[in-house]
Amino acid sequence: MRNAFSLFKNQKRMSSHSSGHSTNSPGLNRSYHTNCNSNDDWFRYTRGRFLFNEAQEMSIRYVNFNMNELIKRATESVGLTSAQCSRVEKFPDGMFNKTFLFTMHDGTQVVGKVPNPNAGRAYYTTASEVATMDFARNELCTPVPKVLAWSSKAEDNTVGAEYIIMEKVAGVQLSKVWPTMGFKERFELVKTISTYQKAWMAIPFTHYGSLYYSSDMEDSDGCDLVKGVLSIPKHHRFAVGPSTGREFLDDGRIALDLDRGPWNTVEQYKSAVGLREIACVQNMTRLPRSQLSLYGPGTYCSSRSKKIAALQGYLRLVKYLLPTDPSITSAFLWHPDLHAENIFVHPERPAEVLGIIDWQSSELLPLFDHARQPDFLDYDGPPSTGIDPPVFPDGFDRLDPAEKAEAQDLYLKMSLSALYRRFTYSNNITLFKAMEFRQTTSFEMMLLAQNLLIDGEALYRSRCLDLKEEWTALPGVQASGNAPFPLLFSADEVASINEDASGAIRGMELMQSLRQSLGPMWPEKGVVRPEQYDEVKKLLQQAKAELIDQLAYSETEMAAWEEAWPFDS
Template sequence: MLRRAVPPLQNQARISLCTTSQLRTHFSQSFHPGWDANNDSYDYTRGRFLSSEAHEMKVRRVKLNMNELAKSAAESLGFTYSQCARIEKLPDGMFNKAFLFTMQDGTRVVGKVPNPNAGRPHYTTASEVATMDFVRNELSTPVPRVLAWSSKANENPVGAEYIIMEKVEGVQLDKVWPKMDIKKRFELVKTISGYQKAWMSTSFTQYGSLYYSSDLPNSEGCVLVKEDESDFEEHRFAVGPTTGREFFDDGNNVYQYKSAVGLRELACVQNMARLPRSLLGLYGPGTYTPSRPKKIAALQDYLRLLPYFLPTDESISSAYLWHPDLHTENIFVHPERPSEVLGIIDWQSSEILPLFDHARQPYLLDYDGPPATGLDPPEFSKNFDQLDPDEQRKAQSLYLNMSLATLYRKLTSAKNKRLFKAMEFGQTSSFDMMLFAHNLLIDGEALYRARILDIEQEWSSLPGVQASGNQPFPLELSAEDVNCIGEDADGAIEGLELMQSVKESLGELWPEKGIVQPDRYDEAKRLLKKVKTELIAQLAHSEAEKKAWEESWPFDD
């Protein structure tokens, strides 16, 4: 079923109008009905995968009728199908296809189509549309207006879920960020902080994702809580199943939600036909061998310890809606005034979560180096004059990044105390142990259980322990258990170091997240094969060990 989100725009209100001469120059091709002949529009073309490529490509391939998508784009603006003059495929995302549709008068809109790996059918698109509406109109954030959409692939002629939305003006922040001085960067950070403050003006009484009530079965709405703690019923919107890509975690209170994380991981470990291979560590004979029982043990420990990890301050456990991925490609700014934000895109998979799960510095402030944890300015390199020019540039860049992160912390501390309090909880062992548990299906169970041994030493300082009258440590670990946990942790560290050596051997060819540029694929495959041969020759001391290392190698041959 197609949704028309707003009435067609009138001619005088259309966006990005071009002159007639500009149109003649820009559009030399007239519209023709053969858009679907360009089959690579449906495939992932931004990179190649060095691990499980056939599967990774399959979950990123979408079959759709481009003629019908163009028709929907044109009609959302009040044009006819034949007045769509150009379609351009935008760079692939990991979870979506996006197309830029330009009409004959220069008006442009974006069409977004989710890949199969984006999330649950219907829910992923329905939630994104409702979230954009809510954030734009209720939380005063510059978000593209949705013009038309459909969350039911089998009920529309496009044959896929889609969203038609306004084309955000301006440029992506990543195009200008490197040229901005710290003053302009901080002005932008203050703007982003203002939006975060707006997001905290309204909280919810449930965790999950946001939808229109009409898109959920038997939903009568939700309860919203304002800053003054007054609440009211909202019938147009409702909280429903999460669209976070970590499967389905939701609940009516923070314990239910965090329990769902562990139960989700546990169900996957128990039921998946084959455990996924990690790209973080290289595990084999003599290092560490992941197994279902070891992962299950770690997750059961998490579930038993969870009540003691949760913060006792309910204000930082309140449920808020937040942008899931605030990096420089998702922020559009004015090209001449880059501290002026014109739009924030990609609200797919937004979740209503405890504030402490949202509370981190925006991804655009991330950098390689020591994290900014206090409010005092960072120290500049004391031996700066003794460094060579390249090292001086690195030292200056690190100082700039740490200073900006510290300024963000100071601003948050002064203007948004609840968010800062949640950020401070994010620096604790309790938060680390909850966050660590989110990915135990893939990796980390050996080090997680080793970290539990440290938690036993910190036990009295945990929030739930202090609140419950100093309860005893609930896990009973024998001397043999402790010894096995230590051996597994040592082996896991060896595996991480081995993978680090592979990464260093490949240098720029290292497949971050398993992906390389298409033109570097063959070279990366060749070098990986060489590294694999050398490593196995070094590590394997028998045919059985050689076979085991062959089977544990996470990259495709």
């Protein structure tokens, strides 16, 4: 089942790219007038429509606040009055925030950001983001917008919501110029980003969680930044507190009382991940539906007990999965989402980075969790290891023009990805070691456990059956003196696990087929542009009818597929 496990990983990676990232290109434009609170578009999600549970998805993205007061805070941040604000524009909605551009009569511009209810827990989300931006800007020498004004206490300010007022970043979004950049320019940008990543690694932390000002954390006198280096004093301005990471918030997790840290060791952190998922499986009234698989008659039958069994296995395995090299388990601050809309570059010299935005949900995590390929490289092909360049596809000359263009595009992406790895190997060997660890069985088993609330428990348990063959090669097993394999399965359990894995594969194949049938109209994470909503909904209804006609052999099975369908009728 190893290949099936890889299929699940690839499906999960593809679904992680959301169409709802916030951008910094103006969307709805409104001239400033005396009472901006009459415009409901400021407060609601306007960028897309949801194909499942739309009322709930819209409600967690609706935030009511006093726009007139936000304008006042924005103008005061640059020494002006509300009357001197000549224009307010709303940027296209992100999935978690409302963002606005305020233009003053003298041309000065500032950006205001208000988090949605789904952005994170009240107070912690904004408090951590502001401290993180300060640290990244002033301690890690990263081009981050300066925060001009902020409040993490909605009840204590006249805006009526948490907010951040910050400088407007110069330049243009990388997404605007990336398609026209040459390969050499792209690689120069890769090197620039790699330089910032090396700077982020200059300061390890002794705890795992998220970063805050010490004044915002009770009973905190600061945090030890560098492990084992006595010459560097405690940093009294900053403290490590609870994680604001999305995995502790999304899909209903935000509502539960969970251990969000901070944690003293990497094993405590990774164990908290498994305990978090168990608590969610046990306490949620209804489990979230998978967006990776179609589960119905003849596929896999998910259950709370199977999810908990997989997670209990993870908890027994986790200490043996962890790498023993402290350089890649130390905690570092990292940008959580380096995609092309969060990076601003010089329009004429696009390898020159002028700003990196959206530090919300940043975490202090082990380096091996951070060591992903930057999203702006846009490579979703087979994972690469080592530093060798990719091989050009065989039979290229026999392809038709469209196939040649597709193959060449993939080859260029693979080449740039390989150059990133080679450059990292030459200039930041510790990060390269962390990237290599991400290609191991140990990392696979930790990564997939992070989302077993939603999906993957069947293939996870199947992978546990295979793990016994690789057991003695795992880093933690060797360090522990070859501890015995901690999981035992009866013959009946093995048969049941294998049957579940086969059904799960069938469910993934059905969803993949559905995705391919809709092509560019596929609603990534269930979201489509408003003008596409009716058409996509009709296409999904047709697809559901065809699927039920093909797979259901009784009224009972028809009803089961109706219930299992992940989109609204």
